[in-house]
Amino acid sequence: MSNKVSTIGVLTSGGDAPGMNAAIRAVVRTAIANGLKVKGIRRGYSGLLEEDIIDMDASSVSDIIQRGGTILYTARCLEFKTPEGQQKGAEICRKHGIDGLVVIGGDGSFQGARKLANLGINTVALPGTIDLDIACTDYTIGFDTAVNTAMEAIDKVRDTSTSHERCSIIEVMGRNAGYIALWCGIANGAEDILITERYDHDEAKIIENIKHSRSIGKKHHIIVNAEGIGDSNGMAKRIEAATGMETRATIIGHIQRGGSPTCIDRVYASEMGAYAVDLLCKGESNRVVGYRSGGLVDYDIQEALEMQKDIDQYLYDVSRTLSRSLQS
Numbered sequence: 001m002s003n004k005v006s007t008i009g010v011l012t013s014g015g016d017a018p019g020m021n022a023a024i025r026a027v028v029r030t031a032i033a034n035g036l037k038v039k040g041i042r043r044g045y046s047g048l049l050e051e052d053i054i055d056m057d058a059s060s061v062s063d064i065i066q067r068g069g070t071i072l073y074t075a076r077c078l079e080f081k082t083p084e085g086q087q088k089g090a091e092i093c094r095k096h097g098i099d100g101l102v103v104i105g106g107d108g109s110f111q112g113a114r115k116l117a118n119l120g121i122n123t124v125a126l127p128g129t130i131d132l133d134i135a136c137t138d139y140t141i142g143f144d145t146a147v148n149t150a151m152e153a154i155d156k157v158r159d160t161s162t163s164h165e166r167c168s169i170i171e172v173m174g175r176n177a178g179y180i181a182l183w184c185g186i187a188n189g190a191e192d193i194l195i196t197e198r199y200d201h202d203e204a205k206i207i208e209n210i211k212h213s214r215s216i217g218k219k220h221h222i223i224v225n226a227e228g229i230g231d232s233n234g235m236a237k238r239i240e241a242a243t244g245m246e247t248r249a250t251i252i253g254h255i256q257r258g259g260s261p262t263c264i265d266r267v268y269a270s271e272m273g274a275y276a277v278d279l280l281c282k283g284e285s286n287r288v289v290g291y292r293s294g295g296l297v298d299y300d301i302q303e304a305l306e307m308q309k310d311i312d313q314y315l316y317d318v319s320r321t322l323s324r325s326l327q328s
């Protein structure tokens, strides 16, 4: 079957995520294997509007699969949210002969991808975000690395927290989603896990938990707090005042976005990158690639953006049971 596209453009947009390089590499090499040309668009939609576009060949993506960040750089671009910006972006694609585009980013980037698809540029989006906040997929590029980085950081905080017999509140990223917090909370054996989707703002209950932990001889109290709840420093002051237990807040921050991707992020990102090119070769457009029930799937972008996602209730219940098992 002949390819429906001849030149593929690839860009990364929104927050970077470990594994984006593996996805770029897969897009470039799969396209070349299919006899296509590839152009890298640097700095996301900003770079598209500035025509920051480079030719890519197989060697352009050598020695990157193990690297965090994105060799194409990334950006958030306000101008691209306007119809004029989107029109200009589509014209620039046409000017550079880009008739197939792979956008690697989060839900915001998908909105831009959908607009370009509607303007006639065959576009496929890949979920690249540490937040895991994309409803159509159980996996997003970067989540696995980020959650492992956060887990290792929390283990380290726990050591010092135990030595000083302190309470530690550790704030993890995730924007409005609590996936990183929930997974770390379980993986780190936290005493309290506060996630945006379930938090009831009952600080008195947390304070009671801490007092109870102390009364049964626990040497530390680890609270994993989601970025969407925030206020970790304020919470630390209030908890210390109410319990008398020395309390420190640690906001892990952007370290969670960097670092060498895990094996899962390298392999799934590679598979998704190849799949995106396969879709474009078949003439598909306006699709998002996802990972569900052990395999790759793809959806209409609009349909994907309308899907709702919630924390897995069973996993949440398990987290509660395990963190409370020493409490009355």
Ligand SMILES: Nc1ncnc2c1ncn2[C@@H]1O[C@H](COP(=O)(O)OP(=O)(O)OP(=O)(O)O)[C@@H](O)[C@H]1O
Residues within 6 Å of the ligand: 013, 014, 015, 016, 045, 075, 076, 077, 078, 080, 081, 082, 105, 106, 107, 108, 109, 110, 111, 112, 113, 115, 128, 129, 130, 131, 175
């Ligand atoms: N409604 C929209 N229409 C067109 N483009 C959009 C729209 N929303 C966002 N974008 C583009 O996508 C870019 C990235 O969006 P956003 O900042 O929401 O990050 P994201 O892709 O969701 O990734 P992450 O949440 O992981 O940082 C925006 O800066 C903008 O250029």
Ligand SMILES: O=P(O)(O)OC[C@H]1O[C@](O)(CO)[C@@H](O)[C@@H]1O
Residues within 6 Å of the ligand: 015, 106, 129, 130, 131, 173, 174, 175, 227, 257
């Ligand atoms: O790097 P910035 O622009 O401060 O964005 C931070 C946000 O990006 C993410 O790291 C990824 O979406 C979120 O977890 C966080 O809220």
Ligand SMILES: [Mg+2]
Residues within 6 Å of the ligand: 014, 106, 107, 108, 129
């Ligand atoms: Mg987002």
